[in-house]
Amino acid sequence: MKHRAVAERVFGLVLRLYPAEFRDRFGHGMTSAYRAARMEAAARGRAGVAAFWIGVAVDALVRAPGEHVMMTLYDLKFAARALWRAPVFSVVAIATLALGIGVNTAIFSVVHAVAIQPLGFFDPARLVRIWEKNDRLNIAQFSTSVPNYLSWREHGRSFAELAAWRSGTVTLTGTGEPHRLGRMEATATLIPLLNVRLRRGRNFSPAEDRPGAPRVAIIMESVWRDWFGSDPSIIGRSIALNGVSHTVVGVLRDRDLVGTAQVLTPLAPDLSREARADHRLSTIGRLRPDITLAQAQLDMDAVAQQLARQYPESNKDWGVRMATFDDWIVPPEMRQGLYLLLGSVGLVLLIACSNVANLMLARAALRRREIGVRLALGASRLRLVRQVLTESLLVALVGGTAGVLIASWGVPALRAALASSLPRAEDIAVNAPVLIFSLVVSVLTAAAFGALPAMIGSRNDMTGSLREGSRGSAGAQQGAARRMLVVAEIALATVLLTGAALFVQSFLRLQHVELGFNAKHLTTAMMGLPEARYPTDLARQQFYRRLLAEMQAVPGVEAAAMSSGAPFAGGNTGMPLKAVGANALGAEDMQADWRLVSPQYFRTLAIPLLRGRTFDNRETGTHGAHSIILSADAARRFWPNADPLGRQVQLGNKQIFQVIGIVGDVRNLSLDLEPRPAMYFSSEQILWPTMTLIVRSSGSSPMGAVMRQKVAALDPQLAVFNVRTLDMMLQQSAAQPRLTAWLVSLFAALALALAAIGVYGVIAYLVAQRTQEIGVRMALGARRVTVMQLVLGHALRLSIAGALVGATASALLAPVLSSQLFGVSPHDLLTLVSVPITLVAVAALAGSLPALRATRVDPLVALRTD
Amino acid sequence: MRHCIEVRYNDYCYMADSDITRQLPLPPAFFHILIALGDGERHGYAIMQDVARRTDGKVRMSPGTLYGSIRRMLDEGLIDELTRRPDDDDERRRYYRVTRFGRAVAAAEADRLRALLQHARATGLVPRRS
Numbered sequence: 003m004k005h006r007a008v009a010e011r012v013f014g015l016v017l018r019l020y021p022a023e024f025r026d027r028f029g030h031g032m033t034s035a036y037r038a039a040r041m042e043a044a045a046r047g048r049a050g051v052a053a054f055w056i057g058v059a060v061d062a063l064v065r066a067p068g069e070h071v072m073m074t075l076y077d078l079k080f081a082a083r084a085l086w087r088a089p090v091f092s093v094v095a096i097a098t099l100a101l102g103i104g105v106n107t108a109i110f111s112v113v114h115a116v117a118i119q120p121l122g123f124f125d126p127a128r129l130v131r132i133w134e135k136n137d138r139l140n141i142a143q144f145s146t147s148v149p150n151y152l153s154w155r156e157h158g159r160s161f162a163e164l165a166a167w168r169s170g171t172v173t174l175t176g177t178g179e180p181h182r183l184g185r186m187e188a189t190a191t192l193i194p195l196l197n198v199r200l201r202r203g204r205n206f207s208p209a210e211d212r213p214g215a216p217r218v219a220i221i222m223e224s225v226w227r228d229w230f231g232s233d234p235s236i237i238g239r240s241i242a243l244n245g246v247s248h249t250v251v252g253v254l255r256d257r258d259l260v261g262t263a264q265v266l267t268p269l270a271p272d273l274s275r276e277a278r279a280d281h282r283l284s285t286i287g288r289l290r291p292d293i294t295l296a297q298a299q300l301d302m303d304a305v306a307q308q309l310a311r312q313y314p315e316s317n318k319d320w321g322v323r324m325a326t327f328d329d330w331i332v333p334p335e336m337r338q339g340l341y342l343l344l345g346s347v348g349l350v351l352l353i354a355c356s357n358v359a360n361l362m363l364a365r366a367a368l369r370r371r372e373i374g375v376r377l378a379l380g381a382s383r384l385r386l387v388r389q390v391l392t393e394s395l396l397v398a399l400v401g402g403t404a405g406v407l408i409a410s411w412g413v414p415a416l417r418a419a420l421a422s423s424l425p426r427a428e429d430i431a432v433n434a435p436v437l438i439f440s441l442v443v444s445v446l447t448a449a450a451f452g453a454l455p456a457m458i459g460s461r462n463d464m465t466g467s468l469r470e471g472s473r474g475s476a477g478a479q480q481g482a483a484r485r486m487l488v489v490a491e492i493a494l495a496t497v498l499l500t501g502a503a504l505f506v507q508s509f510l511r512l513q514h515v516e517l518g519f520n521a522k523h524l525t526t527a528m529m530g531l532p533e534a535r536y537p538t539d540l541a542r543q544q545f546y547r548r549l550l551a552e553m554q555a556v557p558g559v560e561a562a563a564m565s566s567g568a569p570f571a572g573g574n575t576g577m578p579l580k581a582v583g584a585n586a587l588g589a590e591d592m593q594a595d596w597r598l599v600s601p602q603y604f605r606t607l608a609i610p611l612l613r614g615r616t617f618d619n620r621e622t623g624t625h626g627a628h629s630i631i632l633s634a635d636a637a638r639r640f641w642p643n644a645d646p647l648g649r650q651v652q653l654g655n656k657q658i659f660q661v662i663g664i665v666g667d668v669r670n671l672s673l674d675l676e677p678r679p680a681m682y683f684s685s686e687q688i689l690w691p692t693m694t695l696i697v698r699s700s701g702s703s704p705m706g707a708v709m710r711q712k713v714a715a716l717d718p719q720l721a722v723f724n725v726r727t728l729d730m731m732l733q734q735s736a737a738q739p740r741l742t743a744w745l746v747s748l749f750a751a752l753a754l755a756l757a758a759i760g761v762y763g764v765i766a767y768l769v770a771q772r773t774q775e776i777g778v779r780m781a782l783g784a785r786r787v788t789v790m791q792l793v794l795g796h797a798l799r800l801s802i803a804g805a806l807v808g809a810t811a812s813a814l815l816a817p818v819l820s821s822q823l824f825g826v827s828p829h830d831l832l833t834l835v836s837v838p839i840t841l842v843a844v845a846a847l848a849g850s851l852p853a854l855r856a857t858r859v860d861p862l863v864a865l866r867t868d
Numbered sequence: 869m870r871h872c873i874e875v876r877y878n879d880y881c882y883m884a885d886s887d888i889t890r891q892l893p894l895p896p897a898f899f900h901i902l903i904a905l906g907d908g909e910r911h912g913y914a915i916m917q918d919v920a921r922r923t924d925g926k927v928r929m930s931p932g933t934l935y936g937s938i939r940r941m942l943d944e945g946l947i948d949e950l951t952r953r954p955d956d957d958d959e960r961r962r963y964y965r966v967t968r969f970g971r972a973v974a975a976a977e978a979d980r981l982r983a984l985l986q987h988a989r990a991t992g993l994v995p996r997r998s
Contacts, residue, residue: 028935030960031912035931038913057930065932072940 009040016058019066021073023385077392084393091365092397095358099401099447101752102354104408105347107432107440109745111413112420113340114436115429117332122257124197125288130295131330132164132285132302135323139578139593143323146283148269148276150309150317154285157305160298161287165192168282171692172243172265173532173721177229182530182721185243186263189271193220195288196258201226203237203252206268210251213272219243220252220266222259243267245534260286278316279654286327299324331425335821339742342822346501346749349494351443353756355451356487356494358397360760362390362455363480363487364767373460386460394452395445402444406432409440423738454483481768488757488764489804492841495750495757496808497815500837502743502750504816504823504830509743511825512736518668518677519569520608523560523698524728525705526568529713529720530692539624542689545716550600552712553697559705560698561606566598566690569607569670570731571724575690579681581640582650582658591654594636594679595670598688604631604665606698614647614663621684629684630659635667636679651681659683673735674824694724739824757804757841758848765797766852773859781861793856797849798842805838805845812837888969891944894977897937898946900927902966902974909950909965912938938964946970 013036017029036058043054085092123129133143134150146154151166158164167188174181186192190211193200201223210218219241221230230236240247243265254266261284289298302322310317366373373386410432417430458479536542546564553562567573580591601617603609612634621629630651637646649661667677685693695713697705706725713722733740769776776789816828826833894902904910904918915938916929929937941947947970950963966974988994 024935024939028912028939028962031962032931032935034961035913035916035934039916039931061930061932065930065936069936069939076943 009037012058013037016062016066019062020069022382023073024069026382074392077389078396080389081393081396085396088365091361095361095397096401096404098354098357098756099398099444100404100408102347102351103398103402103405103440103443103447104412105405105749105752106344106351106443107406107409107436108412108416109343109347110439111409111432111436112416112424112427112430113344114433114439115431116424116426117337117340119426119429119435121327121331123327126327128162128289128291129196129327130287130289130298130324131327132287133323134281134306135321136319136593137321138319139591141576141593144576145281146285147278147280147316148271148283149273149278151283151285152271152273153309154302154305154322157308158287158298158302160289160293160301162290163191163195164285164287165189165195166269166283166285167192167261167263168269169261169263169284171528171530171723172267173245173530173719174225174229174241174243174265175245175719176242180719180721181229182528182723183225183243183264184262185265185267186259186261187269188266189269192266192286193254195286196260198254198258201253201255203250205252206266211268211270213270215268215270217246217248218251218268219248220254221250222254222256222264222266224256225264226253244530244532277655278313287324295324295326336424338818339738339822342501342818343742343745346498346746349498350749350753350756351447352450353491353494353753353760355447356491357756357760357763359451359454360484360487360763362394362451363458363484364763366390366455366458367480367767383460387456390456390460391448391452394448394456398444398448398451402440402447405444406437406440409436419737419741422734423741454487458483481771484764484767485800488760488800489807491757491760492801492804492845493808493811495753496805496838496841497812498746498750498753499841500808500812500816500833501819502746503833503837504819504826504828505739505743505746507826507830507833508823509736509739512673512739515669515673515825517569517732518609518666521728521732523700523702524607525697525699525709525725526571526728526731527695527706527709527713527722527725528571528692529695529722531720535717535719539689543686546600546685546689546693549695549712549716550602552716553695553709556705556708556712558699558701558703559708560700561602562695562697563603563606564600564685564693564695565603566596566685566693567670568694568696568728568731569668570672570728570735571694571726574671576678577681578654579636579679580652582652584644585640585649586642587640592636592639592679594633594681596681596683598685598690598693599682600685603682603696606696607668608698609668610666612664612666613645614661616663616665617682617684617686619686622686624687626684626687628657628659629662631663631665631682632661633667633677633680634664635677636681637661637664639679673732674739742822754841754844758844761797761801761845761848762851764800765793765849766855768796769793769852769856773856776856776859777861777863780859786857789857789859790853793853794846794849797846797853801842801845801849805841808841809834809838888973888976891946891973892977892980894973895937896927897929897933898941899974899977900929901934901937901941902946902970905947905964905966905970906974909963911961911963915964941970946973 010033013033016036017025017032020029039057040051040054043050046053120126121129132146132154134146135141135143146166148166151164155164165188167186170185170187171182172185174183190206190208193205200220203220206218206220209215221236221241226232226236230239233239236250236253239250241250242248248267259266287298289295293301299322302324306317306320306322310320376386377383413430413432417427420427420430531542531545536545550562550564553559567575574595575597576593576595578591579594580589581587597603599617604611604616614631616631617629620627632646632651640646640651641649646661646664650658651661652658665682668680669675669677670680671678695709697709699705704727709725710722713720776792779789779792780786813829813834816834819828900919900923901915903922904915910918912931912934916931916934920928938947942949942964945967947964948967950965985994989996
């Protein structure tokens with residue numbers, strides 16, 4: 003007896019494995035078959051019973067999944083046929099989803115490549131970037147000096163290894179034309195720290211990383227390929243860098259290194275020649291396995307404090323800042339910007355889902371008879387829900403496939419557009435993780451737009467729906483659901499449009515920011531004179547002087563100048579500075595950017611000279627006058643109420659300079675950063691290893707070719723690099739905000755169009771449903787205006803509700819945007835008010851088409867139909 | 869002429885003669901079920917017993933195989949379900965019978981097997997009947 007009860011329970015459980023529909027049809031028959039078979043088996047003894055239960059288990063495991071697959075295939079076949087029979091619905095729904103899923107796939111491919119995919123280094127979580135910082139001077143991160151790096155190595159306890167490098171350029175000669183290559187002077191610990199394997203050869207030995215050691219170099223694979231034809235005997239070969247022979251000891255894959263260097267040479271730190279205040283070294287470390295970033299920070303804080311006590315002259319107020327490689331390579335604000343983009347395409351997809359849900363509800367209304375018949379024939383509600391969801395899934399999968407195709411078409415363009423403004427942009431691709439994302443999004447999308455129609459559509463009152471043309475409670479529910487969806491769509495579109503409006507304003511403000519100089523018709527080119535051929539400052543200065551004279555003589559050149567760095571060229575040089583004598587800051591120093599410039603620099607860039615004079619032949623040679631020109635901001639900070647001319651300032655290196663002129667403030671680094679205090683020295687006295695030639699032409703024709711030609715005429719061995727117009731550099735600086743503004747606007751336009759289609763659909767359906775009522779009203783003498791008002795009133799009520807919800811959501815969400823915006827508040831009242839009004843206007847316009855149609859209803863026709 | 873009707877979650881068609889060949893070769897389980905129903909309607913367990921008896925117990929269909937086959941055969945229109953049953957029987961028990969289309973398909977399958985057997989005999993693979 004007990005055995006039988008257990009067996010019955012097991013039979014029940016086995017049946018549970020089958021689809022509900024199958025169970026309903028055949029459950030009883032199967033249970034009786036099992037029961038009878040068990041009785042027969044029992045007659046054959048224990049072995050028979052055992053064989054029976056094994057058979058039951060095998061049967062359930064093999065047959066039940068098969069039935070599920072069959073059921074799904076039937077559903078899919080049925081769904082495909084249903085969609086085929088409604089081509090307009092299918093095309094519109096699939097196209098809407100393809101757009102929604104397509105933009106999501108494209109943006110996710112960017113987010114995945116830049117922010118999600120782990121860095122290509124071994125155990126990247128333990129890799130940290132280490133900077134110095136100075137809170138008093140408001141310097142968040144700064145390079146370190148060689149002596150400080152060596153002290154960190156000596157006293158830091160948190161690192162398995164530390165490595166450092168100094169970036170610069172070298173000229174490679176002896177391989178045809180001279181070429182400028184990016185160079186890292188790196189410690190021998192860099193390659194072991196990153197744990198990369200060389201493509202060929204070996205790393206620097208510790209002995210080679212010492213002063214006076216034989217000169218060696220590691221070249222990148224691209225250099226090996228491009229300049230040495232992938233010569234297999236490259237190891238041991240001698241190459242000329244800056245005219246000095248170096249032995250190649252290794253070849254490294256380009257992507258295996260941090261930064262964009264093409265050649266690696268040993269740093270060979272020489273303490274006797276390095277100053278502790280000379281901050282030019284980039285440092286990274288690998289944390290010991292038992293140490294967290296926070297513990298390492300504490301450790302390094304202690305080291306920095308100790309160094310500040312030991313070397314107050316150079317290290318007072320300097321601390322240490324650390325960040326993981328993840329945060330260094332993709333800064334948190336950039337990450338946030340990417341997730342914002344992903345969020346905005348998510349909103350577009352939600353709107354697309356609402357639209358498709360709306361279409362499906364309209365279709366469900368048309369299919370009420372069919373559903374009624376099926377319910378009457380005994381189909382379960384669950385079955386119908388499953389059928390509608392299968393149809394949704396099919397639409398979403400087809401839409402998703404089309405979306406992926408759209409994305410794979412758009413991604414190369416996106417990659418090219420982002421290459422200069424995003425790290426790791428070269429990895430952007432529609433790859434396996436992106437495809438999985440698209441699949442998951444498609445399935446979720448199906449659930450999102452299919453659930454509501456499935457629930458409401460299957461809740462069909464049978465008798466009502468069988469009577470043609472009747473309106474049951476399901477119809478009323480559908481109406482309410484559709485109106486709700488439109489309100490949601492308009493709310494979502496409002497949020498997106500608000501974001502887009504803010505981004506566009508932010509971008510436009512950036513474009514109209516006061517630069518402090520005139521960027522039109524300026525061309526820049528960089529060069530560096532190799533020490534081997536230009537051993538003295540005098541030789542170098544003579545070269546530059548001759549070059550400038552040659553350039554000035556070119557017809558069409560208005561002015562030409564040299565500088566240690568052009569604005570917006572990337573990179574910056576700064577130094578602490580204090581005023582001698584009475585001043586507003588007292589003995590405190592101020593961090594200021596510095597540039598070495600030729601006398602014509604200010605005229606060439608059209609930077610206004612506000613007081614005093616620019617450099618002339620008084621500032622020539624090392625014995626010339628120690629003169630300095632300050633920016634207006636720097637002068638104002640020291641002497642807000644006094645004449646700065648003739649006053650003295652002391653640099654971080656103790657040298658005293660006299661102020662001879664005050665010039666306008668200039669934005670040097672980025673459009674969204676306020677101009678910083680700046681100081682200028684004469685390039686006739688001090689030179690930088692690489693100098694930039696800046697030429698202003700009278701017309702818009704670029705001067706690059708002439709500049710190369712003139713340099714080559716003076717020295718054919720000299721490499722000219724980074725030839726760019728300042729306009730190009732400015733565009734580059736605004737590339738990311740431009741792209742963000744452009745993309746978000748595109749998404750917002752898409753959202754607006756979808757929302758308008760949504761409103762149109764609902765109002766058109768409403769008009770169709772109420773044709774009879776409208777006919778009666780008109781037969782009873784209602785004027786067209788009244789009918790128009792009636793219909794438009796619906797559209798307006800829906801859109802105002804949506805816009806209000808959207809405006810509230812925008813106001814709440816706005817603070818998220820604040821770090822991404824420039825010159826415009828995320829709570830900009832004009833935007834927060836005008837966007838919802840725009841949406842209401844667009845919605846009213848979309849609703850006015852069916853409203854117009856309603857006014858043309860012929861009462862006789864309307865009363866005859868239905 | 870094709871005449872389709874929709875029943876529950878799937879469609880099936882009474883097919884023209886040309887559609888019979890589309891069913892061939894018939895899965896063995898289908899053929900066994902058609903044979904079991906050849907001389908009259910039966911319920912599921914009776915089909916299982918009949919198949920086992922006819923094959924001296926060599927073919928024993930599991931309930932999963934039986935009802936999975938029945939579902940597919942219903943969908944294909946090879947069998948159908950009786951709406952009337954003996955008065956004293958359990959009303960939940962379902963009876964099945966072969967449709968005209970099912971008979972046509974069974975005949976075609978038998979022809980196919982016969983032809984196959986003749987080929988096997990012609991090549992001497994199988995001894996001729998004495």
